Amino acid sequence: MNKILRFILALTEAVVKSIRLEGDSIVVGVRPYKSRQRRCPVCGRACEAYDGRSKPRRWRALDLGTAKCYLEYAPVRVACPDHGVHVESVPWARPKSRFTRPFEDWVAWMAVHCTMSAVARACRIEWHSVGGICKRVYDDLQQATGPARFDGIRRIGIDETSYKRGHRYLMVVVDHDRGRLIWAAEGWSKDVLRRFLKEELTREQRLGVEVVTADGCRWIRTLVKRWCPNAEWVMDPFHVVSWMNDALDGVRCEEWQAAKKAARAAAPKRERPGRPSAGDETPPEAVKLAEAAKAVKGTRFALVKGKENLTESQKAKLDKLKSVGSRLFRTWELKEDLRAVFQTGDAAEAERLLDDWLHRAAYCKIAKVVEVEKKVRRRRDDILRAVSLSISNARVESINNKIKVTVKMGYGFRNTDNLIALLMLRCSDAKPQLPWNRSVPVKKAA
Ligand SMILES: [Zn+2]
Numbered sequence: 001m002n003k004i005l006r007f008i009l010a011l012t013e014a015v016v017k018s019i020r021l022e023g024d025s026i027v028v029g030v031r032p033y034k035s036r037q038r039r040c041p042v043c044g045r046a047c048e049a050y051d052g053r054s055k056p057r058r059w060r061a062l063d064l065g066t067a068k069c070y071l072e073y074a075p076v077r078v079a080c081p082d083h084g085v086h087v088e089s090v091p092w093a094r095p096k097s098r099f100t101r102p103f104e105d106w107v108a109w110m111a112v113h114c115t116m117s118a119v120a121r122a123c124r125i126e127w128h129s130v131g132g133i134c135k136r137v138y139d140d141l142q143q144a145t146g147p148a149r150f151d152g153i154r155r156i157g158i159d160e161t162s163y164k165r166g167h168r169y170l171m172v173v174v175d176h177d178r179g180r181l182i183w184a185a186e187g188w189s190k191d192v193l194r195r196f197l198k199e200e201l202t203r204e205q206r207l208g209v210e211v212v213t214a215d216g217c218r219w220i221r222t223l224v225k226r227w228c229p230n231a232e233w234v235m236d237p238f239h240v241v242s243w244m245n246d247a248l249d250g251v252r253c254e255e256w257q258a259a260k261k262a263a264r265a266a267a268p269k270r271e272r273p274g275r276p277s278a279g280d281e282t283p284p285e286a287v288k289l290a291e292a293a294k295a296v297k298g299t300r301f302a303l304v305k306g307k308e309n310l311t312e313s314q315k316a317k318l319d320k321l322k323s324v325g326s327r328l329f330r331t332w333e334l335k336e337d338l339r340a341v342f343q344t345g346d347a348a349e350a351e352r353l354l355d356d357w358l359h360r361a362a363y364c365k366i367a368k369v370v371e372v373e374k375k376v377r378r379r380r381d382d383i384l385r386a387v388s389l390s391i392s393n394a395r396v397e398s399i400n401n402k403i404k405v406t407v408k409m410g411y412g413f414r415n416t417d418n419l420i421a422l423l424m425l426r427c428s429d430a431k432p433q434l435p436w437n438r439s440v441p442v443k444k445a446a
Contacts, residue, residue, distance in 0.1 A: 029072050049079075
């Protein structure tokens with residue numbers, strides 16, 4: 001029985017002492033091997049006990065069938081000469097965790113592959129405690145790879161993403177060749193970027209960087225020049241498209257306000273509320289205006305989405321916009337045409353498309369679009385260089401969307417480090433393993 005339990009719970013370097021049923025849970029009493037006791041959680045060295053045994057603690061383990069399962073053990077506090085007084089480390093769990101290692105691996109895997117609510121329900125834990133689990137699992141993975149995780153990066157993108165409803169910023173660095181996130185940190189400043197370039201990358205890795213894409217910030221350009229002398233700086237295509245998306249949203253708001261106002265002005269004034277009496281129906285032009293206002297309403301997501309990803313109902317919404325012949329539809333067309341510049345892999349074709357776009361945007365008489373046109377014109381050469389270096393906009397867009405979705409998922413986390421850990425687990429190469437994919441050797445019982 002003892003052996004089977006150790007096998008089921010993937011326990012190594014520990015002995016099963018007891019098992020009992022408590023309510024709807026199974027509690028398994030365990031203790032580490034004598035040789036594995038009184039270890040410092042920081043350095044793993046065997047230390048003197050600081051005081052007597054504490055009260056028994058519990059660690060949530062993988063469920064046994066439908067029952068929750070806990071491991072129970074009363075750890076001692078140890079006094080490490082280097083790290084001070086800590087609760088001893090146990091072989092089945094990461095330091096400071098109330099969950100076992102296999103349980104945490106499983107939760108982290110679920111957090112990468114499922115929605116928030118699915119994770120919380122299937123694992124029967126609160127969503128906010130998933131953050132701490134992700135952090136510990138990610139730290140483990142990161143420690144295993146070390147600085148080698150940045151080996152072979154050639155073309156990177158530096159970008160910012162907002163969280164906490166746009167009050168805080170994260171710096172994210174993506175690998176364009178693999179379409180993966182490689183680094184993220186809190187803040188958007190010179191110091192944060194310098195930390196990545198100077199401290200995270202080795203000298204060889206810095207010299208290997210060939211292309212850096214970013215938005216137009218001058219300080220990024222200066223730092224990149226200083227630390228990655230071989231890198232060419234180009235305009236991030238995703239950013240250019242996002243300017244146009246912002247303009248599109250601005251035009252949508254203007255149109256919606258104007259349409260609402262026009263519809264209200266055209267509607268006949270009625271003395272009394274309720275159903276209109278005979279001969280007092282709304283005139284047809286007012287109905288038409290109301291319909292135009294309705295067409296603008298609820299188009300936000302359809303407008304910013306790429307043409308190829310639209311659902312049927314979103315397509316219908318755009319068709320309606322087209323039929324009323326609005327400014328908004330023209331702005332949307334210009335946004336899609338700008339995206340097309342980055343979708344063609346051919347440099348000459350891109351140049352032709354971009355110049356054509358600049359011409360049309362300059363004469364479109366939509367103030368917000370003209371603003372973007374000026375910005376794009378100033379960076380025309382940087383943009384074309386991005387195309388000739390074949391930085392795939394689709395890949396950049398997809399990783400950025402994935403980052404945004406994950407940031408939204410992590411809203412419930414109290415700690416930014418936990419959010420970053422979730423981000424890395426979902427968008428980088430550091431993939432959590434399912435506990436049964438890890439080969440855990442079960443040693444003979446002591
Ligand atoms: Zn220590």
